[in-house]
Amino acid sequence: xxxxxxxxxxxxxxxxxxxxxxxxxxxxxxxxxxxxxxxxxxxxxxxxxxxxxxxxxxxxxxxxxxxxxxxxxxxxxxxxxxxxxxxxxxxxxxxxxxxxxxxxxxxxxxxxxxxxxxxxxxxxxxxxxxxxxxxxxxxxxxxxxxxxxxxxxxxxxxxxxxxxxxxxxxxxxxxxxxxxxxxxxxxxxxxxxxxxxxxxxxxxxxxxxxxxxxxxxxxxxxxxxxxxxxxxxxxxxxxxxxxxxxxxxxxxxxxxxxxxxxxxxxxxxx
Amino acid sequence: xxxxxxxxxxxxxxxxxxxxxxxxxxxxxxxxxxxxxxxxxxxxxxxxxxxxxxxxxxxxxxxxxxxxxxxxxxxxxxxxxxxxxxxxxxxxxxxxxxxxxxxxxxxxxxxxxxxxxxxxxxxxxxxxxxxxxxxxxxxxxxxxxxxxxxxxxxxxxxxxxxxxxxxxxxxxxxxxxxxxxxxxxxxxxxxxxxxxxxxxxxxxxxxxxxxxxxxxxxxxxxxxxxxxxxxxxxxxxxxxxxxxxxxxxxxxxxxxxxxxxxxxxxxxxxxxxxxxxxxxxxxxxxxxxxxxxxxxxxxxxxxxxxxxxxxxxxxxxxxxxxxxxxxxxxxxxxxxxxxxxxxxxxxxxxxxxxxxxxxxxxxxxxxxxxxxxxxxxxxxxxxxxxxxxxxxxxxxxxxxxxxxxxxxxxxxxxxxxxxxxxxx
Numbered sequence: 156x157x158x159x160x161x162x163x164x165x166x167x168x169x170x171x172x173x174x175x176x177x178x179x180x181x182x183x184x185x186x187x188x189x190x191x192x193x194x195x196x197x198x199x200x201x202x203x204x205x206x207x208x209x210x211x212x213x214x215x216x217x218x219x220x221x222x223x224x225x226x227x228x229x230x231x232x233x234x235x236x237x238x239x240x241x242x243x244x245x246x247x248x249x250x251x252x253x254x255x256x257x258x259x260x261x262x263x264x265x266x267x268x269x270x271x272x273x274x275x276x277x278x279x280x281x282x283x284x285x286x287x288x289x290x291x292x293x294x295x296x297x298x299x300x301x302x303x304x305x306x307x308x309x310x311x312x313x314x315x316x317x318x319x320x321x322x323x324x325x326x327x328x329x330x331x332x333x334x335x336x337x338x339x340x341x342x343x344x345x346x347x348x349x350x351x352x353x354x355x356x357x358x359x360x361x362x363x364x365x366x367x368x369x370x371x372x373x374x375x376x377x378x379x380x381x382x383x384x385x386x387x388x389x390x391x392x393x394x395x396x397x398x399x400x401x402x403x404x405x406x407x408x409x410x411x412x413x414x415x416x417x418x419x420x421x422x423x424x425x
Numbered sequence: 426x427x428x429x430x431x432x433x434x435x436x437x438x439x440x441x442x443x444x445x446x447x448x449x450x451x452x453x454x455x456x457x458x459x460x461x462x463x464x465x466x467x468x469x470x471x472x473x474x475x476x477x478x479x480x481x482x483x484x485x486x487x488x489x490x491x492x493x494x495x496x497x498x499x500x501x502x503x504x505x506x507x508x509x510x511x512x513x514x515x516x517x518x519x520x521x522x523x524x525x526x527x528x529x530x531x532x533x534x535x536x537x538x539x540x541x542x543x544x545x546x547x548x549x550x551x552x553x554x555x556x557x558x559x560x561x562x563x564x565x566x567x568x569x570x571x572x573x574x575x576x577x578x579x580x581x582x583x584x585x586x587x588x589x590x591x592x593x594x595x596x597x598x599x600x601x602x603x604x605x606x607x608x609x610x611x612x613x614x615x616x617x618x619x620x621x622x623x624x625x626x627x628x629x630x631x632x633x634x635x636x637x638x639x640x641x642x643x644x645x646x647x648x649x650x651x652x653x654x655x656x657x658x659x660x661x662x663x664x665x666x667x668x669x670x671x672x673x674x675x676x677x678x679x680x681x682x683x684x685x686x687x688x689x690x691x692x693x694x695x696x697x698x699x700x701x702x703x704x705x706x707x708x709x710x711x712x713x714x715x716x717x718x719x720x721x722x723x724x725x726x727x728x729x730x731x732x733x734x735x736x737x738x739x740x741x742x743x744x745x746x747x748x749x750x751x752x753x754x755x756x757x758x759x760x761x762x763x764x765x766x767x768x769x770x771x772x773x774x775x776x777x778x779x780x781x782x783x784x785x786x787x788x789x790x791x792x793x794x795x796x797x798x799x800x801x802x803x804x805x806x807x808x809x810x811x812x813x814x815x816x817x818x819x820x821x822x823x824x825x826x827x828x829x830x831x832x833x834x835x836x837x838x839x840x841x842x843x844x845x846x847x848x849x
Contacts, residue, residue, distance in 0.1 A: 235843050238762070240761075240762065240842045240843050240846075241843060260766070260767060261766045261767070261768070264761065264764050264765060264766040264767075264769075265764065265766075267761075267762060267763065267764045268763065268764020269764070273762045273763065275759075275762075275846070279755060279758070279759040279762075279846070280759075281756055281759070282443075283439055283440070283442065283443045284439065292759075292760070292763055293763040293764050295432050295436070296760075296763065296764040296765045296766070296769060297764065298429065298432075340763065344764075
């Protein structure tokens with residue numbers, strides 16, 4: 156079953172102003188992600204290894220997509236390119252309407268800061284800081300004044316259900332709680348895209364399911380989520396699965412029987 | 426821009442607090458470097474202060490002409506000895522005539538050191554006997570504590586009176602009045618008529634310039650008394666030193682060259698080589714300059730060794746910072762992923778090394794001050810903590826932080842975020 160690859164019109168409005176919660180008509184929407192003929196090669200001329208060999212992919216606002224593949228299939232490379240951590244060798248990548256290819260390092264940093272929220276397998280929290288400071292970290296680099304960013308961090312921590320542990324340090328939290336902190340950190344800048352790299356890889360299955368519940372709740376609230384996983388079961392929590400093989404998209408699958416995690420209440424209204 | 430630096434400072438300091446022990450260890454080099462700079466300069470400044478104080482006691486506008494002991498050194502010693510024996514040395518008449526003919530000189534005081542034994546109540550006293558004129562008082566800027574100084578009438582009438590200084594009074598007249606008492610100088614009784622305040626010098630022999638070694642513990646007697654004390658001495662007009670005072674301190678060198686020329690001709694120096702010179706002209710100012718010159722050389726040497734220790738300290742900091750960067754790659758990767766630019770990371774690590782250096786520098790200042798007091802209290806040396814040395818040491822340690830912190834910080838900034846994130 157082949158899902159439509161790209162249904163958006165060629166001409167896109169330069170500014171997207173519609174509220175994110177409402178899904179607008181498919182014809183005037185700027186896709187969160189739109190890549191075309193994306194090629195990524197590593198190494199020197201002559202000995203180049205091709206990791207991505209001309210990929211086209213569009214993720215629309217509010218989608219929950221999983222990227223799957225064997226190791227060596229290019230899924231990590233794709234994640235890094237999508238996350239603006241690496242530049243593609245050639246091809247076009249538009250993130251929330253912004254053409255990424257051709258930006259310099261500082262502009263990529265700014266893009267990561269404003270448009271992307273990362274969730275890592277190993278949480279990557281800073282052990283010396285408490286969880287509020289951890290969550291506020293992206294706002295440091297957005298040059299938000301200290302009290303404002305700590306306020307924002309507290310608000311997001313309430314949303315992910317950790318409002319009662321604000322003074323804790325990462326070492327005092329369980330794996331599931333740590334990942335919630337990481338998710339809060341990813342959300343604090345209100346990014347266009349949430350990028351998760353094996354978000355349940357370091358968690359037991361029950362906690363993993365709980366984190367999937369958080370993602371589904373965020374998705375229900377209108378967030379756009381892309382996760383990379385090798386775990387079929389975790390991929391089935393999302394709407395679509397992109398199967399990568401040898402640097403190419405082998406299959407685009409729409410999940411027929413979506414798994415539903417036990418309902419997680421997010422403090423979104425609070 | 427300002428905001429970025431505030432954030433970098435905050436993050437850098439937070440990073441420092443993670444490895445407190447390690448940061449402290451890496452600081453040690455800077456601490457000891459700065460402490461040694463501060464302490465050594467304090468000791469040397471103290472020494473210099475002492476020397477300058479002593480030299481100031483000689484008077485800034487004074488020129489000293491000294492009688493030289495004859496040193497037998499050449500093969501023609503007999504001839505020279507004969508010449509010297511016929512030299513009259515320094516005489517009061519000579520000094521008088523030049524003081525009156527040279528407009529630059531306002532006053533002069535001849536001094537004759539009398540190698541005499543001093544007794545008080547049949548007990549020998551350790552004191553130096555100096556025969557001099559009333560002008561000595563104003564030339565040397567002395568102060569009376571009690572009684573009177575020598576007057577012209579003492580000379581004219583051949584009175585046997587003497588003035589002692591405070592040191593001697595304290596040693597021998599603690600419980601009784603000194604004035605009116607009699608001292609026996611080579612079997613002749615001298616009445617004590619006055620007590621001088623001590624000349625401010627160091628009691629510490631370590632710093633003492635030769636010329637001021639014994640400004641205190643002196644007994645002053647009228648010059649005539651000193652000259653006529655015994656008829657056994659030949660060339661009885663000869664004095665051991667003449668101090669000429671210039672009208673102003675600026676004229677000292679001009680006056681000194683006049684004096685040199687005068688003595689050269691009057692002692693017939695053209696006929697003999699320099700080794701048979703029987704006098705020397707020295708200027709207190711020059712002695713001060715010499716001291717300052719040697720002090721400056723000492724300071725250069727110290728600055729060099731301190732600089733080396735600070736460089737070594739800086740290398741220690743660089744070492745630790747490189748280890749830090751390697752160890753915290755994950756953190757760097759995370760920061761990069763959430764939007765830190767290369768410059769943000771560079772600033773963060775630069776601030777870390779800067780704060781290590783600044784903190785080390787401040788601690789070093791404290792240690793240096795403590796060490797200085799320790800030295801002062803245990804050895805009795807005079808010390809003077811120079812504020813400029815602290816600022817200089819702090820400045821150099823900050824420079825250290827920049828010099829040796831930039832490379833690790835640059836390396837941290839240049840890390841590939843993906844490589845950094847992958848680090849276990």
